[in-house]
Amino acid sequence: MDVLLQQLLNGLILGSLYAMVALGYTMVYGILELINFAHGEIVMLGAMVAVSLLTLLVGAGVPVPLALFLALGAAVAVCMLTGILVERVAYRPLRNAPRLAPLITAIGVSIVLQNLAMIFWGRQYLSFPPVQEVQVYDWMGATVTNVQLIIVGVAALTMGGLLLLVNRTRLGRAMRATAQNREVAGLMGVDVNRVIAVTFAVGSALAAVAGLLIAAYYGIAHYNMGFTLGLKAFSAAVLGGIGNIPGALLGGLLLGVIESLGAGYIGDLTGGFLGSHYQDIFAFFVLILVLVFRPSGLLGERVGERA
Amino acid sequence: MSLLQVQGLAVHYGGIRAVKGIDLSVQEGEVVCLIGANGAGKTTSLRALAGLLPSAAGSIHYAGTDITALPVHQRARLGLALVPEGRGVFPRLTVEENLRMGAYWRNDRPGIATDLERVYELFPRLRERHAQRGGTLSGGEQQMLSLARALMSRPRLLLLDEPSMGLAPLAVRKIFDTIRLIAEQGMTLLLVEQNARLALETSHRGYVLEGGRIVHRDTAAALLASPKVREAYLGA
Numbered sequence: 001m002d003v004l005l006q007q008l009l010n011g012l013i014l015g016s017l018y019a020m021v022a023l024g025y026t027m028v029y030g031i032l033e034l035i036n037f038a039h040g041e042i043v044m045l046g047a048m049v050a051v052s053l054l055t056l057l058v059g060a061g062v063p064v065p066l067a068l069f070l071a072l073g074a075a076v077a078v079c080m081l082t083g084i085l086v087e088r089v090a091y092r093p094l095r096n097a098p099r100l101a102p103l104i105t106a107i108g109v110s111i112v113l114q115n116l117a118m119i120f121w122g123r124q125y126l127s128f129p130p131v132q133e134v135q136v137y138d139w140m141g142a143t144v145t146n147v148q149l150i151i152v153g154v155a156a157l158t159m160g161g162l163l164l165l166v167n168r169t170r171l172g173r174a175m176r177a178t179a180q181n182r183e184v185a186g187l188m189g190v191d192v193n194r195v196i197a198v199t200f201a202v203g204s205a206l207a208a209v210a211g212l213l214i215a216a217y218y219g220i221a222h223y224n225m226g227f228t229l230g231l232k233a234f235s236a237a238v239l240g241g242i243g244n245i246p247g248a249l250l251g252g253l254l255l256g257v258i259e260s261l262g263a264g265y266i267g268d269l270t271g272g273f274l275g276s277h278y279q280d281i282f283a284f285f286v287l288i289l290v291l292v293f294r295p296s297g298l299l300g301e302r303v304g305e306r307a
Numbered sequence: 308m309s310l311l312q313v314q315g316l317a318v319h320y321g322g323i324r325a326v327k328g329i330d331l332s333v334q335e336g337e338v339v340c341l342i343g344a345n346g347a348g349k350t351t352s353l354r355a356l357a358g359l360l361p362s363a364a365g366s367i368h369y370a371g372t373d374i375t376a377l378p379v380h381q382r383a384r385l386g387l388a389l390v391p392e393g394r395g396v397f398p399r400l401t402v403e404e405n406l407r408m409g410a411y412w413r414n415d416r417p418g419i420a421t422d423l424e425r426v427y428e429l430f431p432r433l434r435e436r437h438a439q440r441g442g443t444l445s446g447g448e449q450q451m452l453s454l455a456r457a458l459m460s461r462p463r464l465l466l467l468d469e470p471s472m473g474l475a476p477l478a479v480r481k482i483f484d485t486i487r488l489i490a491e492q493g494m495t496l497l498l499v500e501q502n503a504r505l506a507l508e509t510s511h512r513g514y515v516l517e518g519g520r521i522v523h524r525d526t527a528a529a530l531l532a533s534p535k536v537r538e539a540y541l542g543a
Contacts, residue, residue: 181395187388
């Protein structure tokens with residue numbers, strides 16, 4: 001029982017991080033029908049900027065809350081600018097090209113960003129500076145730390161903010177309208193290019209926050225961290241129904257739980273043949289199952305509703 | 308001076324010269340229609356006027372300014388509204404959200420509230436369904452929504468593309484009753500319509516398009532009476 005509860009808790013924490021990244025994939029897909037494979041690298045960039053700046057500031061004696069705030073602000077700014085730049089330079093010229101062209105471009109952008117990060121930060125792992133003393137709480141036989149609670153809290157607040165933006169503001173309405181019919185959105189006076197740029201900026205800002213939280217969760221950041229993470233978040237978005245915002249939330253949380261339970265029980269299931277370091281297989285196993293049995297995802301729109 | 312003045316407009320569409328240099332004008336308060344067979348270039352012309360297709364040649368002047376090179380959203384903000392063929396309702400926005408999109412570029416909240424009330428009076432059915440998703444409406448209701456949404460922008464010139472397309476006769480009559488009502492209230496309209504008789508009966512003047520060129524232009528009454536037009540387009 002305590003193992004189950006513990007793995008469920010771990011899964012939800014991890015899942016909230018996947019959900020934040022999955023939102024970026026799903027927002028861009030919703031508006032452009034493009035799978036922005038560079039999105040994982042934006043998360044990496046956010047983590048690298050945040051961790052290196054945080055280390056620098058804390059080392060220079062800046063108080064921790066201020067250092068965290070500045071590091072997060074810088075990560076958000078760098079990621080938003082990168083996201084906007086990538087859209088403008090790599091995707092916009094291909095807006096009316098066959099769909100394979102921007103997809104391949106996205107993979108190319110991903111490789112470019114990864115290599116730029118490697119050149120700039122080197123190959124070594126950056127470790128998250130110990131800014132917060134870790135306290136462990138026991139809860140019904142399972143444990144959770146204060147840092148984990150902060151991570152989940154920040155993730156929930158950020159995603160709540162995004163939902164408000166998309167569902168309750170004029171800009172959000174323009175984003176949804178553009179996603180549903182770009183041409184008619186233009187007829188309504190919406191500057192479609194601007195809305196698309198803003199979508200990339202918002203998704204990248206989420207990625208920056210996610211990058212900082214993921215670095216805090218694992219305690220490290222690395223130029224290579226965006227690749228697997230990106231694929232998993234993409235799987236989460238597909239699981240929930242790509243293009244669907246509540247779907248990305250649900251898919252992220254579910255994927256975290258599946259992965260965590262899988263890692264907890266894989267040893268028992270395979271008689272000790274496979275250990276918990278095989279946890280990555282679950283995300284892709286789920287991806288394959290969804291693509292085979294329910295390609296539209298759990299909350300995906302039925303085709304008939306796309307009038 | 309004309310509200311809309313088009314000179315030598317040519318439009319290429321899908322590698323075809325769909326519109327081959329047309330001149331037309333619309334005066335303030337006038338209802339004008341473009342009629343013609345399928346593929347004559349009616350819809351292409353209208354889309355080029357709204358800015359959805361680039362002009363290959365010629366010029367478009369609207370309210371005294373040259374808008375030939377202006378992007379679609381800027382034309383919309385000048386009060387040039389197109390109700391597109393196929394209606395273009397946002398399927399997963401509610402009816403009310405669809406209507407608010409019509410007023411997207413306006414900043415006068417009280418004015419928007421007034422106009423929302425006005426279109427609900429004009430289309431009581433939309434008020435009943437205001438919280439329903441646009442995609443769940445019937446074809447006739449979607450056409451009402453599309454028209455109402457365009458009115459929410461307080462247009463100076465309303466371009467209507469095939470408002471009768473795919474609708475049951477009763478729904479067609481309802482939509483055209485509303486179009487006439489809007490026209491009587493002083494709205495300037497440029498109407499493209501497959502149903503030539505209906506279009507001419509609604510308009511002051513008409514243009515007949517054939518193969519991307521204007522082949523007749525006259526008052527609606529004269530076109531209705533013309534033997535050539537009657538034979539080719541009115542089935543009598």
